[in-house]
Amino acid sequence: MGKVYVFDHPLIQHKLTFIRDKNTGTKEFRELVDEVASLMAFEITRHLPLEEVTVETPVETATAKVLSGKKLGLVPILRAGLGMVDGILKLIPAAKVGHVGLYRDPKTLKPVEYYVKLPKDVEEREFIVIDPMLATGGSAVEAINAIKKRGATNIKLMCLVAAPEGVEMMQEAHPDVDIYLAAMDEKLNEKGYIVPGLGDAGDRLFGTK
Numbered sequence: 001m002g003k004v005y006v007f008d009h010p011l012i013q014h015k016l017t018f019i020r021d022k023n024t025g026t027k028e029f030r031e032l033v034d035e036v037a038s039l040m041a042f043e044i045t046r047h048l049p050l051e052e053v054t055v056e057t058p059v060e061t062a063t064a065k066v067l068s069g070k071k072l073g074l075v076p077i078l079r080a081g082l083g084m085v086d087g088i089l090k091l092i093p094a095a096k097v098g099h100v101g102l103y104r105d106p107k108t109l110k111p112v113e114y115y116v117k118l119p120k121d122v123e124e125r126e127f128i129v130i131d132p133m134l135a136t137g138g139s140a141v142e143a144i145n146a147i148k149k150r151g152a153t154n155i156k157l158m159c160l161v162a163a164p165e166g167v168e169m170m171q172e173a174h175p176d177v178d179i180y181l182a183a184m185d186e187k188l189n190e191k192g193y194i195v196p197g198l199g200d201a202g203d204r205l206f207g208t209k
């Protein structure tokens with residue numbers, strides 16, 4: 001079963017509080033999501049393998065380390081996942097970015113796929129699927145179905161806020177995928193919104209309603 005990690009770093013928790021606040025406007029919301037995505041990327045990349053190289057410092061030859069191993073791919077789930085991309089790319093600028101477009105039908109709450117575009121060498125990459133919200137779990141499960149169908153085998157899921165229902169659905173559908181969160185919330189309400197959550201992530205990021 002996929003593990004669940006909740007990042008309790010004080011900076012992540014502090015910024016998340018202002019992301020949740022309904023009085024935080026679009027500009028500040030976007031900036032905070034970007035910052036939290038960077039901080040989460042710092043934590044999520046802790047396991048990346050290193051290899052030794054030599055480098056000439058101004059003083060002498062040093063043995064030092066650089067990243068090695070699989071190449072990374074980010075896959076934001078459109079739209080709201082887009083808000084986390086730049087923050088992660090600040091730390092991992094060489095990552096390639098694919099996109100999965102899904103929206104949640106407001107009546108059935110089921111995800112509807114409208115776009116998938118991934119980097120070429122899917123089989124060789126470690127993918128981080130990103131979306132601020134893991135609510136029923138339907139969108140994340142569908143997005144991961146879409147990228148597995150195209151050959152991806154090494155996948156992580158990174159979200160700001162999750163409901164227990166979404167985590168359970170993900171763990172059942174994709175037991176090989178670990179989940180990285182800034183917060184595990186209480187429940188879903190009757191409209192499928194995370195409680196207490198942060199509202200509609202896409203609308204708050206892009207100023208729509």
Ligand code: PRP
Nearest residue numbers: 078079080103104135136137138139202
């Ligand atoms: C939101 C959010 C997730 C999804 C989560 O997207 O960004 O993708 O809902 O809900 P789920 O876990 O119940 O599937 P939405 O469908 O509102 O689309 P948008 O990002 O285009 O606004």
Ligand code: URA
Nearest residue numbers: 135193194199200201
């Ligand atoms: N999508 C959102 O943007 N927010 C929620 O709380 C649930 C799904």
